[in-house]
Amino acid sequence: MRLALVCLAAAVAVIAAVWTWLGQPIPMPSAPLKAGDKLWCVSYAPFRGSQSPHQEGIQIPAAQIEEDIAQLAKMSNCLRVYATDQGIENVVPIAARYGMKVLQGAWVSNNPVKTQVQVEAALALAERYPDTVLAIVVGNEALLRGDISAGDLAALIRSVKARAKVPVTYADVWEFWLRAPDVAAAVDFVMIHILPYWEDFPIAAGQAAAHVNDIHKKMAGLYAPKNVYIGEMGWPSQGRMREGALPSPANQARVIQEVLAYAARENYRVNVIEAYDAPWKRAQEGVVGGHWGLFDDSHRAMKFGWGEPVSNHPFWKMQAAGGIAYAILVFGIALWARRHSFLPAAPARLWLAVTANALVGGITIGWTVVNVPIESMGVGGWIRCLALATAAIASPLVLSAAIMRGIPQPAIARIIGPKSGRAQHKTAIAVGCVAMLTILVAVISALGLVFDPRYKDFPFAPLTGAAMPFLVASLVTPRPSGGRAVTEFATALVLAASVVWIVPNETVANGQSLWMCAALAAFAISLVRVRDAQS
Incomplete structure (x- = not known):
């Protein structure tokens, strides 16, 4: 319990520091x-x-x-x-x-x-x-x-x-x-x-x-x-x-x-x-x-004053507070899962993994929520952005619970395959559902930037929030002894190939592209590590 509180305090401090830095007005x-x-x-x-x-x-x-x-x-x-x-x-x-x-x-x-x-x-x-x-x-x-x-x-x-x-x-x-x-x-x-x-x-x-x-x-x-x-x-x-x-x-x-x-x-x-x-x-x-206006559309307010400092994240205090609250929720879920776990003890590496999830979620959640109305265009755009946000919000929570219970990411076949082979544990089912949603939004985002990139945005914040906890969980949770999960392996190849195309096409000067591709690569690695458990 003491280690969990220390890790939580560290996560809160880092989230606050990051958002304070991001929100500072630029001269x-x-x-x-x-x-x-x-x-x-x-x-x-x-x-x-x-x-x-x-x-x-x-x-x-x-x-x-x-x-x-x-x-x-x-x-x-x-x-x-x-x-x-x-x-x-x-x-x-x-x-x-x-x-x-x-x-x-x-x-x-x-x-x-x-x-x-x-x-x-x-x-x-x-x-x-x-x-x-x-x-x-x-x-x-x-x-x-x-x-x-x-x-x-x-x-x-x-x-x-x-x-x-x-x-x-x-x-x-x-x-x-x-x-x-x-x-x-x-x-x-x-x-x-x-x-x-x-x-x-x-x-x-x-x-x-x-x-x-x-x-x-x-x-x-x-x-x-x-x-x-x-x-x-x-x-x-x-x-x-x-x-x-x-x-x-x-x-x-x-x-x-x-x-x-x-x-x-x-x-x-x-x-x-x-x-x-x-x-x-x-x-x-x-x-x-x-977004080329001197004035915004909804409030007709000028975006900056001549010669005055400008913040790229004017709502950073709210985003920081939301991130801190979310990190507390991640640790709360982890503590609850730990109390209902069959594992004899929670080694330090598990709490460090939860801390990583809390940091990723706490830093990106404010970015994700603010960007949803900005990046959503039409019914399809709203569905895509809300799906990304849902994956980003759910992933750190669900994966932290799975980490504390020692439950690995199940293959998709164990979620939607024949009833006799499906996963039974509720946490495993939740992980599998979040994995399917993240696969869907990751593939759509990646292929959009491969085949029609000029006007496509880089949803780096929600993809980071959704993808990184899967990599963290795959590194600290014991894997089943079965063979590779075919669907996950094929998806990983698609994401890896997309990254290989996107990075040079956008050039290494594009920080948004590099950030998003790093999240895609992390998710691809986690998918490669998924094993199809023996029945």
Whole structure:
């Protein structure tokens, strides 16, 4: 009992220390804006919550747009919008009342008729509000999507210029401007997108601002004397790593502020993407797509203050408290199992194993719970995330009880096979059920990152919580003398092969990938060690 209390105290101390470290606010560079200054421009889409531009017939109320613009007018001089329908046509007249300017987009698609409707509406807005519309942006990343040829786009831009009384341009990722000299010749100024996170070779947050500045300098030299504006620049606050590019609240605040500081020194204009988080983008780009906003979607609250420290885990105290409570529960289950065990004594190695389970669960449980609503998209996404969370919560508890009772992980065949050969002990059955759930979510997660990885997240926290206790139990619990369990061995091969593919594909710079692959490898080792007990 004394050893158990010592181990529990150690686990509690480590969990508290880890979460204190994770939650510490990270210092930011000096505020890039002077007192009273505002952003030059910020991208704005009025869709909230479940609203999406892909919903047939959706029309955003003018009152909802005005509520946003009243807030945005306090921190930006300009809004960039991308289309002229679905209520977005109300942005210009509302912005005019608040003294804001608008970069008015006309959405160019692969449907020429719809494109022309967008163009006519943009021209009408510019005609009616010449003091508000700064420019008409004919198309956004249409070349990137392949919706129109460069020649046709250049012709469209020239036709709009012939009728517009404001400057006309186009906006796309900077590399696509290099491939379309006709388009560059047609516009009044060049509007480039520089998103270090989405580069073909992703740029880490620490180098992102310098990268943006270097690209702008290169493009400004190529297209002089035309002005080169940055039409989109930002960084996500949540989502999967791409090589060394890590989305996080602190990295978002750092990159945006450092780029704005460069722009102020070098005297060029930057449009920040974007005003508010856009949940609808998660269906297209995964978690990361919905978290580029300066303001969150649900509370419309700014995520950081200029020049102020930022914590990547603002709820760390609650997560630490939850982790400590969970560790106490793990030890409570272990003590209960020990009192109902047929083993003569509990050697120190068993309490160390329980401590390892409590640490793994206590550190990851807060991460897991917070990430469930962030990483869940659609019915399938919610089922997958809840299954992962269930495995992560159950595994340390069930495996700690099994460790104290000396019960090894049973083969799946002993759980769902012929009734005559099934496991009888309730703890063994519980271990087998948790094992099956963990196998399911581990294989789905691993294969998703093998066959369709671009927008897949790395559920490293729940997989660690679910997988590591199986490895710990396999190392301290005596194994049956039977042969290898076939299903478990085959699953281990699949997970091992996935790890061999994922690590080089994501590169060793991707810490999330390495962490998750370590959890998959640990689980694979535990599965290899499962033996099919003799009947």
